[in-house]
Amino acid sequence: LIVSAFMGCCLSQSPSSKGETTPQVVNFPRKDSGKLSVKSVEEVNDVFPLELLPLDLFFAILDYAEDSFSALSLVSRTLQYRVQDYVLSRGTHVGDFAISTKTNRNNELEIAIKLDVRTCDSKLFERRTFIGRPIDLHEILRSRRHGVVIYEMKFEVIDFESMIGFMRRTFGKFLTQVSIECDKGYIYRILEKFAFKKLRITYTTLTDATMSRLLQTIEKHGIDQLSLKIQENETSLPLNELYRLSELVRSLRIEQLSVDQNRHNFMFGIPDLHWDTIILNMFSGKLDKLELVNTDFPGYISYWGVKILEEKLPLLKKEIWFSASCSEYSEECEYDVDGYSVDVIRTSPSHHIISIKHSPRVNEKFEE
Template structure:
């Protein structure tokens, strides 16, 4: 036994935990390490298929078309080899996307970074059921976009995946079914969620919905989707006309939420000067460092000053109109952006 041990290289002699730490530090080398020796190959493979592997997918997009759906996985360059190895090693990888499958396709593309695209043409549930395990059950950002009404239950597949994939940032864009968003967010577990961005047209009870979100999510962004049927001369937000939203926004910021962005570009009169002034006077005194920004009625001139360690301003942004903002001085440079730099 001693002779056998002496024949091992220094790296091969390392304990498994230390070997795994090295693999974690240099995941881009997993395929090279597997070629070094059978023992190192065993270490790498054991590491690659562990259930609690983290940081494989930075961002996952779920996009629906009329007759098919697409899953895009955005991966850091240094993690791409590990994701590919995990795909090959999992027992069910051939069931995920068989090579001769005409109903689904997995491809890898490069545009500054490795991306993996799963296009599903029939029976999405069959091809997506093993996806959560492949990517380690986590994605830092999940973006859901329904471009068209589909011929299959897209919402069902979204719920099924989100039940198995934990994420800190969730974003809905161009969504056509506001009732589904309401159902998903009021029934889905939000405990792990840190950032939520939603594009909405209307809500049955928008005030109740927003207050619910503010109890569970620290950062919320709401985009008002414009509807041609809505007159731009009527103050409007989430289905309500001539409603004073300032008290609701103040109540939201008194709960778990401390970062709120409201984008209502075509209907800025929903937040008149009186409401903007009420927010600017009271938000700096909530007892926490607030980051608040909302579309608002045009002011005659821009205003900017500091009160109780919060910068208060009304800024004109060309075609985007005016925004009233109240931001703690430590958070002035923060942006409300759900994307991350994954070029490395």
């Protein structure tokens, strides 16, 4: 109430009347001026009181006067710029950030972005979208779910650099998690402007070129958690690439998507590998959390492979978290050994899951 009364007073107050003396006042710079100047009251008789406040004090008032933004922006150009500066300086917490592309019927590039923002940040976020909105942005959809507002934006790319600048100003620097639904070079150009530690990406076919871009992104951004969905793998040294991933990230999830393969052992887009040995080797790097999902080819970890993992994973001098699809012939079990919880459970007639987790991590989910 005090802030509202103060704002109302300042918005309705006329400029100071002239006195017998001419006091000196500091005229804080407008957007188009980089210097402070000292002017007499006569020279600033068109200045509103709020324009004379130090910027940090003005911003502190705006923290409690969000509903006054529109009214303030109409008072003067100086206040309009100050409100815009405030909006752009206040970060909003962007959660999941998904990006995909397609070519429209006119053979023009379209980029679709879906992101969520906490409900408490949504008003500020929406104001940011209207500051310097590029002509590329032709649609914004909004929905709500569980304390967040979900925005879907569609860009018809006309000026790529302008579009990237808008994204950086609007979304802020930090993204909680990024999802890429296609692998294009310009997607990585967009992501260069942001900081994020969690990445989800889907590949129809993983190649040497796409793997190279992925590894560069992981190293550049310091990705700590990676989720991969993959159908086919055409990399020249797939095992080397897999071990490289386990050296770079702490948490890794790999899901084998459905493919037309008449095989019992098929994972990471590769047939006929000894995955029990591979898994043990992967935990020799930075990796300490691994989830493997393969409902179509659960036999990639055989009955004996499950037995080997049950025996050897708890012996690693590492507090690991491991969960994987495994052979339909696996024996169900549940026991604790050497500080680890070991479970093999049947989830369907043709599918089991093996879980070996350091006891304090038993209740962790992969996304944590």
